[in-house]
Amino acid sequence: MSQTPAPPPAVETAPADALTPTVRGVEVIRQTLRTLPDSPGVYRMLNGKGDALYVGKAKSLKKRVVAYTRIDALPLRLQRMVSETISMEIVTTHTEAEALLLESNLIKTLKPRYNILLRDDKSFPYLVLTSADDFPQVIKHRGSKSLIGDYFGPFASAGAVNQTLNQIQKAFLLRSCTDAVFNSRTRPCLLHQIKRCSAPCVDRISRADYQTLVTQAKAFLSGDSKDIQAELATRMEAHSAAMEFEDAAILRDRIRALAQVQAHQDIAIDDMRDADVIAIHQAGGQSCLQVFFFRMGQNYGNRAYFPQHSPDAPSGEVLEAFVGQFYANKLPPHSILLSEPLPNHDLVCAALNLRAGRKVDVTVPKRGPRTKAIAHALTNAREALGRRLAESSAQNTLLVAMAELFELDGPPQRIEVYDNSHIQGTNMVGGMIVAGPEGFNKSAYRKFNIKDPTVTPGNDFAMMREVLTRRFTRAQKEDPDRDRGQWPDVVLIDGGQGQFNVAKAVLDDLAIDDVTLIGIAKGPDRNAGRETYFSEGREPFTLPHNHPVHYFLQRLRDEAHRFAIGSHRARRTQDISRSPLDGLPGIGPKRKKALLHAFGSARGVAEAGLTDLQQVDGISESLAQTIYDHFHG
Numbered sequence: 343m344s345q346t347p348a349p350p351p352a353v354e355t356a357p358a359d360a361l362t363p364t365v366r367g368v369e370v371i372r373q374t375l376r377t378l379p380d381s382p383g384v385y386r387m388l389n390g391k392g393d394a395l396y397v398g399k400a401k402s403l404k405k406r407v408v409a410y411t412r413i414d415a416l417p418l419r420l421q422r423m424v425s426e427t428i429s430m431e432i433v434t435t436h437t438e439a440e441a442l443l444l445e446s447n448l449i450k451t452l453k454p455r456y457n458i459l460l461r462d463d464k465s466f467p468y469l470v471l472t473s474a475d476d477f478p479q480v481i482k483h484r485g486s487k488s489l490i491g492d493y494f495g496p497f498a499s500a501g502a503v504n505q506t507l508n509q510i511q512k513a514f515l516l517r518s519c520t521d522a523v524f525n526s527r528t529r530p531c532l533l534h535q536i537k538r539c540s541a542p543c544v545d546r547i548s549r550a551d552y553q554t555l556v557t558q559a560k561a562f563l564s565g566d567s568k569d570i571q572a573e574l575a576t577r578m579e580a581h582s583a584a585m586e587f588e589d590a591a592i593l594r595d596r597i598r599a600l601a602q603v604q605a606h607q608d609i610a611i612d613d614m615r616d617a618d619v620i621a622i623h624q625a626g627g628q629s630c631l632q633v634f635f636f637r638m639g640q641n642y643g644n645r646a647y648f649p650q651h652s653p654d655a656p657s658g659e660v661l662e663a664f665v666g667q668f669y670a671n672k673l674p675p676h677s678i679l680l681s682e683p684l685p686n687h688d689l690v691c692a693a694l695n696l697r698a699g700r701k702v703d704v705t706v707p708k709r710g711p712r713t714k715a716i717a718h719a720l721t722n723a724r725e726a727l728g729r730r731l732a733e734s735s736a737q738n739t740l741l742v743a744m745a746e747l748f749e750l751d752g753p754p755q756r757i758e759v760y761d762n763s764h765i766q767g768t769n770m771v772g773g774m775i776v777a778g779p780e781g782f783n784k785s786a787y788r789k790f791n792i793k794d795p796t797v798t799p800g801n802d803f804a805m806m807r808e809v810l811t812r813r814f815t816r817a818q819k820e821d822p823d824r825d826r827g828q829w830p831d832v833v834l835i836d837g838g839q840g841q842f843n844v845a846k847a848v849l850d851d852l853a854i855d856d857v858t859l860i861g862i863a864k865g866p867d868r869n870a871g872r873e874t875y876f877s878e879g880r881e882p883f884t885l886p887h888n889h890p891v892h893y894f895l896q897r898l899r900d901e902a903h904r905f906a907i908g909s910h911r912a913r914r915t916q917d918i919s920r921s922p923l924d925g926l927p928g929i930g931p932k933r934k935k936a937l938l939h940a941f942g943s944a945r946g947v948a949e950a951g952l953t954d955l956q957q958v959d960g961i962s963e964s965l966a967q968t969i970y971d972h973f974h975g
Contacts, residue, residue, distance in 0.1 A: 389426050417654070446669075527544055625728070
């Protein structure tokens with residue numbers, strides 16, 4: 343017969359406000375330990391605002407968390423974390439592998455300060471062969487797999503996928519236009535004229551022949567390139583023997599396009615069809631992880647990552663954290679090759695198997711042809727980190743010089759640069775770029791579509807006022823204590839005295855007095871190199887054309903200008919591609935195509951009479967009336 347144990351004696355503790363931060367943090371952890379189970383799970387250390395300081399996983403929560411109460415045995419970084427801990431949150435899991443997956447997801451979502459963080463986490467582009475219509479298109483796609491079709495990739499960058507897409511168009515003549523463009527074409531486009539499309543939109547190829555091209559493209563992207571090239575070569579020789587030289591030349595060009603795709607493979611490993619190669623190099627307290635993507639036996643490019651971590655973090659720990667976060671929202675390939683072993687190799691393998699729903703082979707090659715891929719990735723990692731360290735050193739020198747020139751308290755850690763773009767007042771867009779000790783922080787870029795209906799088209803002053811007001815009003819609301827690193831030290835305005843005065847008025851209205859404001863205006867005749875600078879408390883001044891800070895600020899201004907123009911063009915292109923017939927009730931792609939064939943353009947449809955509209959195939963009297971009323975009121 344079991345006996346109920348006696349309750350533990352009450353423990354007297356000092357009032358919370360009488361404890362030092364470290365002792366208080368240890369006491370919070372001890373209080374949590376009383377209810378912790380001896381099972382797998384994930385724990386979170388939280389500060390006074392409820393923000394996550396650290397996310398960790400454990401096979402036994404009780405045994406792992408108790409280590410944080412032995413404060414003298416912890417590294418200085420974790421001692422600081424404990425001193426900031428106000429509360430903890432616990433999630434139990436069935437297995438340690440599930441805990442590892444949950445930990446990786448939470449780190450990516452919460453970005454805790456004391457974890458190793460993978461900061462660059464953009465999604466990868468894919469090539470997609472759609473299958474939802476009779477004439478599939480081949481397109482570049484990034485994001486969730488919402489399109490119906492076959493996905494090929496991932497590719498390391500937009501440049502890599504664009505290069506392959508261009509050659510696929512040359513080799514297989516598949517359409518890349520949108521369905522809206524495809525359904526409205528009345529004659530072949532430029533891509534057909536330069537032999538990159540077979541023009542199915544105007545029936546220049548039969549459905550059966552087009553499907554043959556689709557099948558060939560799918561086979562090539564799946565790794566069967568030799569069979570496709572052999573088939574094309576046989577057909578080319580047959581046409582040549584029959585003196586059908588024009589047809590033979592078309593096939594020759596297609597073979598050349600396929601050869602160019604294969605010629606860009608820097609590494610060729612015969613037995614490596616579906617694998618990621620990951621290598622790490624450390625120097626100067628930083629790490630670079632180089633990832634090469636192999637799919638269907640082809641090299642789809644590489645990308646360098648620079649995770650954030652403490653300078654003394656061992657390479658194996660960084661590599662393991664990277665693998666966990668990298669595949670938290672990506673499907674792992676069948677094989678992952680690493681440059682060195684992971685501290686918890688079996689656990690990571692179990693988590694990846696669970697994530698993929700199949701076996702994932704994680705290995706560290708020691709011999710054979712796969713070591714060539716690892717050596718190549720290590721070389722790229724070492725060179726990329728060397729370039730980054732050199733750039734960081736030069737960047738810090740410029741920031742120190744900028745602080746001296748503008749009498750700042752210290753080198754700025756965050757510089758925000760603003761510029762506007764429009765054409766005669768249309769599609770007005772404001773752009774903000776961010777720079778700091780590590781160069782441009784593109785993940786922090788923001789665009790602002792001008793929303794205020796009272797802004798006069800083309801009024802740059804009003805546009806700048808709206809952009810800055812929205813930016814800093816939101817900053818005051820979301821980060822009032824300015825402890826998240828989102829407040830700028832310097833705001834650089836692309837404009838003269840007028841723009842500078844508008845920006846100063848916005849900051850004054852919002853009672854912001856600790857942000858340095860600088861204006862940069864082009865010289866006479868908009869001559870780049872003779873810019874004038876505006877700063878509070880001093881007369882406008884210029885700098886010698888070869889002054890390093892002058893060149894640095896020009897680069898910042900030009901990057902903001904590029905980003906603002908790019909945002910404006912994207913918005914303008916979206917408006918241009920929108921047809922007046924889009925959104926009309928009862929007008930789908932087929933009726934839209936029939937109307938355009940009948941009247942030549944959307945403008946022709948708008949000017950057509952009611953009787954003329956009724957003569958178009960598929961347009962009933964009631965629908966003709968609807969169209970007529972839409973354009974004529």
